[in-house]
Ligand SMILES: Nc1ncnc2c1ncn2[C@@H]1O[C@H](COP(=O)(O)OP(=O)(O)O)[C@@H](O)[C@H]1O
Ligand SMILES: O=C(O)C1=C[C@@H](OP(=O)(O)O)[C@@H](O)[C@H](O)C1
């Protein structure tokens with residue numbers, strides 16, 4: 711099976727749904743953010759602070775490139791498509807799922823989630839996060855082969871819906 715790639719804004723559930731899919735299919739999860747931190751030996755906020763967003767995006771591209779093998783679940787970070795080299799790789803894939811949700815619900819989920827520190831959402835006004843979403847929204851649609859509404863669904867429901875689409 712060609713790998714299942716999850717894209718979408720922060721808080722849309724890419725990491726959570728990725729974990730669930732990896733369990734259900736018993737295949738490897740590539741959690742891009744986690745691998746970036748492992749390779750760098752520092753946290754995502756530390757990378758943003760020390761290397762800037764540009765440094766983070768190049769690291770993200772390297773991890774994506776090295777892990778685009780078949781038969782995996784790939785949970786990306788919400789900004790991966792802003793880097794043209796990464797967008798190009800993802801645009802070539804055919805099991806790309808855009809987890810799309812009401813932005814207000816996503817903001818609520820982000821603000822409740824204290825485990826994942828998100829430098830591009832922390833300390834930001836709601837209006838700024840909404841602007842960032844609007845800037846990115848079209849790129850998710852352009853890259854996606856499937857759009858899944860995640861607003862009023864559980865993580866398990868979303869994972870099941872994805873499995874149905876790929877015929878598993
Ligand atoms: N469908 C959902 N229903 C309820 N909570 C969710 C759902 N999807 C994600 N969450 C919660 O929202 C937060 C962000 O989810 P996460 O998987 O880290 O998203 P992403 O990787 O897309 O940023 C987590 O606390 C997670 O438990
Ligand atoms: O939207 C973004 O630019 C980012 C999203 C984060 O991943 P999640 O979408 O999993 O939160 C993480 O990659 C980093 O903080 C940058």
Ligand SMILES: [Mg+2]
Pocket residue numbers: 724725726743785786787
């Ligand atoms: Mg994530």
